[in-house]
Amino acid sequence: MKEQIQSSSPTAPPTEGVRQETKSAVKDAFADAWLAKERGAKICYTYVLGPIELLRSFDIHLVFPEISSAQMAAKKTALPYIQKAEDYGYAADTCSYVTADVGLYLSDMKHPLGRVPTPDLVLNDTLCNTYYKWSEITQDFHKCPIFTLDHPVRMARKNYPYDLEALYREDRAYVVDQIERLIATCEQLTGQKFDMDRFRANLDLANRMGALWCEIIDKTRNRPSPFDAVLEGYNYMGGATTLKGTEEGVVYLEKIKGDIDQRIEMGVGPVPEEKFRLLWMSAPCYPYFRKIPEMFHKAGAVFVYTPQFMQPTRGTYRMQQYDLSRPLESYAECLMDYFHARNPRKPPQWSMGWVGGGGEIDNQLQLMEHFGADGIVYHAIKSCRMNSGSLADFREHVSRRGVSILMLESDIADPRFFSEAQTRNRIDAFMEGLAEKKLLRSQSVGHA
């Protein structure tokens, strides 16, 4: 991860402190996991929106398979793992996070950043349909138990003849019940009694991190933007997710905030002269993590937001905070709101990959306005049908509202799905179009 968190431009101030923090949070994660295992802690594999704060209240050490695969990809080491999984029987046209992970299982758990301990528990959730297949695969290799947290998925249903609030209460009770069963599972796994105060303290830390995170991601509204939402933002997010609900996480984000404030004070950003501001939809192409944003930087374009920034705050409301006076219920709400029609999806935000119908188009327009963006880049990922399965459709609808959109196709982990020349051509053409559009607009303003 080292090279990824360096500022992309000599104009930005040094980021050594943040870099070290991210390094310890992400790079040393496996070494920390082994230390935890030696102390007798149990290892749980969970996905990035899983019930992290709850698991941590049992001293369970967390390994994030998605982050592990992303690390392989960012270090340009994922392909041999993916190919190992393909030799075993996995198809190239499925999720490469999963196939990279299977490659790890088939490589005696030897990850480029260290050996990964096997799980004592897999925490499955139903955010995406691949998760539960992935959990079953992990179980097949490691013979460990799975706990499944089933999120009710309610589409935007405002026109339906029923009481949405009553339904919400029913759904919340369903999730609370599952959380209580998860608590019993964790008690049995660890031999530790559930400590509500400790859980509440973790939620409090998560609240503080959430508030800091929301401040950070809004700072790209400054001109120039103090950081690139893809190049630097995803690193910040990796650290924030890994450290969620911890004191270290709070310190980590405070450092990032301080660093960014310093850049704002100096008036510097990722490029010497910011000419264009763009939104990035979907996850990055980790095997070419620097290359793609830098192609935009060359034209003076900076990414100012990605909806994936909602991940450290559970992907729902901006500034959604846990209510510490009713921790289990509030926790259930945060786990389920991402997919619930009751979620008002207040702007400026956009739920990743989730098409509830209609509101998402307005939300993207509001994001454009909030961040003063000139266009949107949709990154359609081979691996992730949830994130990118509707991007081409959105391109149709959002472009009709006058928004300049570029659609790129590649993958989160598999480098074979990236074509540098083709990507560069498309980016160059898009940036030329944006420049022309800007020129014409300034000329028409001048004439007026």
Add this chain to the structure above:
Amino acid sequence: MLDKPKPTTADIVKKCEDLFTDLSFAAAREWKEEKPGRIVVGFLPYYAPRELVHAAGGLPLGIFGGGDQLEVIHGDAYYQSYICRIPRSTIELGVTGRLDFVDGMMFPSICDVIRNLSGMWKIMFPTKGSRYIDLPHNFVDDLGGEFYRSELKETCDWLSGMTGRPITDDAIRASIAVFNENRRLIREIYQLRSDQPWNVPSSELYVLLRAGMVIPVEDHNRILREYLDSVREQTRPMKDNSRVVICGMFCEQPPLNLIKSIELSGCYIVDDDFILVTRWENSDVRLEGDPLANLASAYLHDSKSTPPKYEPDEAKKGLYLVDSVRKNRAEGVIFAMTSFCDPGLLERPILQSVLKKHGIPQIAFKYAENSGQMQPIREQAGTFADSIKLWSGA
């Protein structure tokens, strides 16, 4: 008055083939026009609570993509490259007006593409109903069962919103009864095919099932009875084919030629996952008591295992295929999965490993609903059939 002559097997199959290849859905349109106030509600594979649409006085209409005859022109504009074909052709059906008579659509939680398609449908066809059917991943009665019951209740409310009439418990019970009959007849045909695969070709069985997706269930029951009567009266030549189970065709549909090619290559298909909604429940759904709770319970405890469905019990994982092989005296399994199908392709290696442990031969290939080149598949399946005959101890 002379009795109406009994239809021959060929007549029945021809009628069914005409029904399933008709992408204007003329039969469903006619049904709707016969009586004012009728509704037609589409549903995608692999499972949907058809009984509720029927109880609302509606016609559940299976939308299983555009097949190999539909040229997808508009649909490709709504999807990037790495997406399977069924959502593209479904959109094509929508934007070309072929579904203009459909009042609402149900999208089951089979995968992320279909989940998102439910939202895209709302944006593209704002005057039509679009409902995502969230199936439980928790199989405990008072948790996942309660949740699913609530989902079914909400589906009833949604349907009532279209008809302006509430759906009574008695109406749901009556609908469950008629669908129980449908499932019984289909199970009977499956059993007959397993016993005498030379008499019940899978290409015939497939079109019989597909026809049932576009006509009222009562009509389908009549056709199924006629087919059973007809096929029992005839004897077709038995071939020295290998008996195989097909796995992977639960969502995007195979071209009919693909099924024929597998059969022509020397395989008798003795079990499969074609049109699972027609036999999702393994036995009759109970009629006594709360009908929604009965449907929920049948889903949780008495439904088919298939790649998109989460299996919470590791010990049972994949055993349904082994059971199917044993029960149907099959000699091997053909995995035929759709390109870009996450649930199928991520499940396949686990299933292959289970089969391997049980010494069951297998092959795998991929297809799309518009696959045109059957020769490689015929060669692969033929070689598999030959290898079973030559070397398998089965």
